[in-house]
Amino acid sequence: MAVVEVKNLTKTYGSRPDRGGRGRAAGSVRAIDGIDLATEEGEYLVLLGPSGCGKTTLLRTVAGLETPTSGDVLIDGHVVTGLPPRARQVAMVFQSYALYPHKSVYGNIVFPLRASRMSRPDRDRRAHWAAGLLEIEHLMARKPRQLSGGERQRVALARALVREPHVFLLDEPLSNLDAKLRATARDELKRFQAEIGTTTIYVTHDQVEAMGLGDRIAVLSHGRVRQVGPPVEVYDHPADTFVATFIGSPPMNLVPRDGVLVGFRPEHLLPAAASEPDALPVRLAVDRVEYLSGDRHVYGTALGVGEQTRVVARLPATVTSPVTAGDEQEFAVSRDRLRFFAASSGARMDRVPL
Amino acid sequence: MTTATTGQPATVGRPPTTMDNAAPRQRLADRDSALAWIFLMPSVVYIVALVAVPFVLAIGFALSDVTAGDPSFDWVGTRNFRRAFDDPVFWRSLGNTFVFTAVSMVLIVVLGKVLANILMAKVRGKWVIRFLVLLPWTTPVSLSAIAWLWMLDSIFSPIDWLLREMGLLGSPGALFGPNSNMYWLGEPDLAMASVIAVHVWRLTPLAAVIMMAGLVAIPRDLDEAARVDGAGYWRRMFEITVPLVLPLAAVAALFGAIFTFTDMAVVDVLTNGGPNNATQTLTSWAFFRGIDGGDIGQGAAVALFLFPLLLAAAVAILRAVRRMEVR
Amino acid sequence: MSALTPPLPGVAEAARLRRTYAARHVASRVGTYTAAILAAFLCAAPFLWSMVTAFKQNRDLYNPANNPLTFSRPATPDHVTYLFTDTSFLTFAWNTLWVGVLVVAITLLLGLPAAYALARLDRPWAGWFGVAIFLVYLVPPSLLFLSLSRIVVAFGLQDSTWSLVLIYPTITIPVSIWLLIGFLKGVPRDIEEQAMVDGHSRLGAFWRAVVPLAFPGVVAVVVFAFTLTASEFIYALSFVSPTADKVISTGVPTELVRGDVFFWQSLQAATVLVAVPIAIVFNLFLDRFIAGFTQGAVKG
Numbered sequence: 001m002a003v004v005e006v007k008n009l010t011k012t013y014g015s016r017p018d019r020g021g022r023g024r025a026a027g028s029v030r031a032i033d034g035i036d037l038a039t040e041e042g043e044y045l046v047l048l049g050p051s052g053c054g055k056t057t058l059l060r061t062v063a064g065l066e067t068p069t070s071g072d073v074l075i076d077g078h079v080v081t082g083l084p085p086r087a088r089q090v091a092m093v094f095q096s097y098a099l100y101p102h103k104s105v106y107g108n109i110v111f112p113l114r115a116s117r118m119s120r121p122d123r124d125r126r127a128h129w130a131a132g133l134l135e136i137e138h139l140m141a142r143k144p145r146q147l148s149g150g151e152r153q154r155v156a157l158a159r160a161l162v163r164e165p166h167v168f169l170l171d172e173p174l175s176n177l178d179a180k181l182r183a184t185a186r187d188e189l190k191r192f193q194a195e196i197g198t199t200t201i202y203v204t205h206d207q208v209e210a211m212g213l214g215d216r217i218a219v220l221s222h223g224r225v226r227q228v229g230p231p232v233e234v235y236d237h238p239a240d241t242f243v244a245t246f247i248g249s250p251p252m253n254l255v256p257r258d259g260v261l262v263g264f265r266p267e268h269l270l271p272a273a274a275s276e277p278d279a280l281p282v283r284l285a286v287d288r289v290e291y292l293s294g295d296r297h298v299y300g301t302a303l304g305v306g307e308q309t310r311v312v313a314r315l316p317a318t319v320t321s322p323v324t325a326g327d328e329q330e331f332a333v334s335r336d337r338l339r340f341f342a343a344s345s346g347a348r349m350d351r352v353p354l
Numbered sequence: 355m356t357t358a359t360t361g362q363p364a365t366v367g368r369p370p371t372t373m374d375n376a377a378p379r380q381r382l383a384d385r386d387s388a389l390a391w392i393f394l395m396p397s398v399v400y401i402v403a404l405v406a407v408p409f410v411l412a413i414g415f416a417l418s419d420v421t422a423g424d425p426s427f428d429w430v431g432t433r434n435f436r437r438a439f440d441d442p443v444f445w446r447s448l449g450n451t452f453v454f455t456a457v458s459m460v461l462i463v464v465l466g467k468v469l470a471n472i473l474m475a476k477v478r479g480k481w482v483i484r485f486l487v488l489l490p491w492t493t494p495v496s497l498s499a500i501a502w503l504w505m506l507d508s509i510f511s512p513i514d515w516l517l518r519e520m521g522l523l524g525s526p527g528a529l530f531g532p533n534s535n536m537y538w539l540g541e542p543d544l545a546m547a548s549v550i551a552v553h554v555w556r557l558t559p560l561a562a563v564i565m566m567a568g569l570v571a572i573p574r575d576l577d578e579a580a581r582v583d584g585a586g587y588w589r590r591m592f593e594i595t596v597p598l599v600l601p602l603a604a605v606a607a608l609f610g611a612i613f614t615f616t617d618m619a620v621v622d623v624l625t626n627g628g629p630n631n632a633t634q635t636l637t638s639w640a641f642f643r644g645i646d647g648g649d650i651g652q653g654a655a656v657a658l659f660l661f662p663l664l665l666a667a668a669v670a671i672l673r674a675v676r677r678m679e680v681r
Numbered sequence: 682m683s684a685l686t687p688p689l690p691g692v693a694e695a696a697r698l699r700r701t702y703a704a705r706h707v708a709s710r711v712g713t714y715t716a717a718i719l720a721a722f723l724c725a726a727p728f729l730w731s732m733v734t735a736f737k738q739n740r741d742l743y744n745p746a747n748n749p750l751t752f753s754r755p756a757t758p759d760h761v762t763y764l765f766t767d768t769s770f771l772t773f774a775w776n777t778l779w780v781g782v783l784v785v786a787i788t789l790l791l792g793l794p795a796a797y798a799l800a801r802l803d804r805p806w807a808g809w810f811g812v813a814i815f816l817v818y819l820v821p822p823s824l825l826f827l828s829l830s831r832i833v834v835a836f837g838l839q840d841s842t843w844s845l846v847l848i849y850p851t852i853t854i855p856v857s858i859w860l861l862i863g864f865l866k867g868v869p870r871d872i873e874e875q876a877m878v879d880g881h882s883r884l885g886a887f888w889r890a891v892v893p894l895a896f897p898g899v900v901a902v903v904v905f906a907f908t909l910t911a912s913e914f915i916y917a918l919s920f921v922s923p924t925a926d927k928v929i930s931t932g933v934p935t936e937l938v939r940g941d942v943f944f945w946q947s948l949q950a951a952t953v954l955v956a957v958p959i960a961i962v963f964n965l966f967l968d969r970f971i972a973g974f975t976q977g978a979v980k981g
Contacts, residue, residue, distance in 0.1 A: 096575050489728055491963075510745055618915065
């Protein structure tokens with residue numbers, strides 16, 4: 001168990017002249033652009049962001065697979081920048097699981113122990129402990145190619161776990177599973193981490209995973225951290241319009257009005273009849289209604305709040321008022337559900353009277 | 355649909371398509387089974403005519419008394435084989451072929467792996483290094499063998515000169531003896547070593563290229579996972595890279611075996627089988643008997659001996675590859 | 682539980698480790714460069730030597746006391762010009778070139794469709810056929826040349842360079858089919874299916890969609906086949922004896938080695954002149970060749 005901290009970390013690709021050869025030196029890419037971030041003891045921190053936002057690079061820098069251009073990585077208070085992965089006592093689960101295809105499940109699990117020169121009886125004991133924890137003891141003699149996706153994921157976890165590392169690094173470990181399996185695997189991952197209590201950094205682009213798993217979520221975009229906080233906070237109080245629209249499905253509605261963006265979640269835009277009396281009235285020209293597993297998604301144009309903007313409303317099954325496409329209907333949003341962002345920078349700002 | 359029947363194609367506004375006029379009948383070019391045969395036939399016919407027929411003919415030669423002077427077939431049964439078995443040179447060639455192939459194959463595969471790693475490394479001037487390293491393989495073998503003939507000359511060998519300069523040769527008590535020259539191709543054991551060395555020199559680049567293919571195919575994730583798991587360079591090399599590259603190493607070994615087994619240019623140019631048949635292989639012996647000696651039947655009998663050996667080696671290697679295939 | 686995991690290095694320890702790893706990194710770079718240069722030197726040594734030798738005077742060359750690495754007497758281009766003026770070197774080179782080009786063309790003409798049939802047309806016997814074709818590659822020239830020389834005579838091609846055009850594809854076709862299967866399997870199936878949906882026949886899809894995409898692989902096969910052809914020795918030696926019809930691999934040794942007399946400088950010059958262009962071309966396509974081998978060999 002340990003705290004991982006990165007200080008003012010940057011990573012630039014393609015600027016060094018010895019890579020890439022002729023002609024490509026000019027275009028350098030800044031994958032990580034000055035990130036400060038620290039986990040707490042035993043925390044489950046999720047790095048969330050769209051592809052290319054630098055989240056995997058950040059994880060690999062913590063693992064020691066990438067050398068940062070500047071800044072430091074600290075594990076448990078010790079600066080480990082410049083040390084190779086094996087001096088860092090971290091374990092990583094790759095997106096592909098990276099199981100050694102020529103080794104049996106047992107061979108895969110004991111590999112880190114053999115690398116740390118543990119005696120044979122000890123490593124046998126540890127391997128069976130880890131396998132038992134993940135309920136894969138019956139698979140010990142198999143080769144990775146004889147396993148299902150879910151079993152492979154468990155083997156990869158067992159291999160990461162067996163050494164009892166200071167930190168777990170997980171790089172989208174669920175993205176290779178089918179949707180059904182993913183839900184159960186997510187649940188298991190969470191319970192498992194709670195049991196072991198090891199600090200975990202988890203990279204994903206899937207907000208559902210992030211919300212479900214993380215003690216805290218760090219939202220990344222273009223190599224910068226946009227917001228760090230518990231799922232509820234990130235969802236309810238997004239730091240800027242990027243976070244507001246990246247998280248939530250459908251995303252937060254943003255209506256421009258006098259240099260301010262007025263934001264509200266689709267589930268808070270309800271028919272006036274179902275709203276509180278002092279709620280902000282929104283006139284909605286309804287285009288289309290979708291029925292999605294009990295909920296109704298209402299697509300339309302918001303009138304009267306600010307500029308005319310396309311918005312979405314999500315009506316839970318408990319709201320039964322009729323909504324018809326083609327009509328103009330009265331909707332409303334609770335005033336305490338409104339969020340405000342500066343139109344110029346996108347940053348959150350104080351409440352504006354409407 | 356209606357274009358043809360209405361008689362007013364212009365108003366319909368849709369150009370006639372093949373569907374409309376060519377009917378649902380499948381054309382030849384669409385029938386996979388027919389196409390497969392048409393595509394394969396030329397190669398098959400060619401190979402049957404110029405490999406299978408000569409192969410059978412060679413068996414016929416081996417069982418007859420054909421010579422360069424008397425090209426008529428006369429059945430002699432196994433006489434050519436019995437004559438070959440009675441000839442000590444045959445057994446010597448057979449033994450040499452085994453030594454030659456086995457030693458070269460091991461060296462080619464091991465050095466090929468090392469060379470592949472070197473060629474994959476990130477270094478400046480990689481292109482120049484690859485170019486120089488590939489020279490031995492891309493040069494016609496008869497020419498590179500001649501270049502080596504000069505290197506190993508009994509009087510003017512530059513290697514000998516270097517050894518003399520370093521004091522390792524040509525003075526009393528020197529490491530390689532008091533003679534002024536090594537006579538690389540004149541001493542039986544040295545000659546065999548020289549032939550093998552030249553062969554390994556020539557084929558290692560090919561093996562390296564084949565194994566580079568294997569190295570390129572290993573997912574980067576695996577190496578990185580091993581690094582995070584705490585494995586050092588040598589452990590990653592011997593526990594991850596080498597096992598994963600083994601199937602292609604076997605392919606490289608197979609190519610090495612084929613080229614070694616069937617090639618006689620190196621022997622022919624360097625030693626002509628000598629001294630005293632010390633470097634005679636089955637291939638070169640068959641050539642000397644069949645073409646130089648004109649005894650075609652005998653030559654064919656000796657050459658025929660190559661095929662089952664090569665077949666056995668190939669089957670063994672290919673089966674090993676199948677078993678090793680992990681993905 | 683932390684009893685198991687060694688503690689992370691402290692500040693002093695980390696600094697020491699960092700120095701160790703930095704030193705190790707430098708050492709590995711030095712080692713890599715040393716190995717690369719050594720490998721290049723070992724492989725190229727005879728050619729480097731040849732380049733010196735080719736310009737030596739006879740009196741310089743044939744004196745065992747002289748340094749073979751440098752010129753003890755002024756360099757002379759005589760032996761190199763001799764190669765061009767007094768031998769048929771250019772004829773040999775030309776013969777090698779056109780034989781190679783024709784052989785490669787025949788190889789592709791026969792091999793490409795055959796490889797496609799085995800790679801894509803999903804015949805149940807395709808696997809067996811592939812193995813059988815590879816086994817053909819195992820039949821050594823040294824076994825066939827005796828009977829092939831009869832067949833060459835039957836075609837009336839004895840002592841003609843055309844005999845090589847006829848026979849060489851027996852070497853190149855099997856190995857090319859084997860490599861091409863790999864390249865063709867690497868072309869996504871979707872693409873030819875798209876072409877077929879767009880109205881091409883299977884044949885049309887092969888020709889318009891698959892071949893262009895496999896083109897890099899085809900180029901690699903061309904280079905490999907050409908190298909094999911240029912290197913071939915036994916057939917060229919047994920089928921063709923007139924000087925004007927010889928190719929480089931047999932012409933140079935026979936023309937410049939007269940009995941016991943070796944025209945060493947000219948031989949060395951010829952070796953370098955032939956080796957360098959082929960190696961350059963091969964090197965240009967090396968990466969494609971490697972890619973083809975990966976697909977072809979492992980998936981068999």
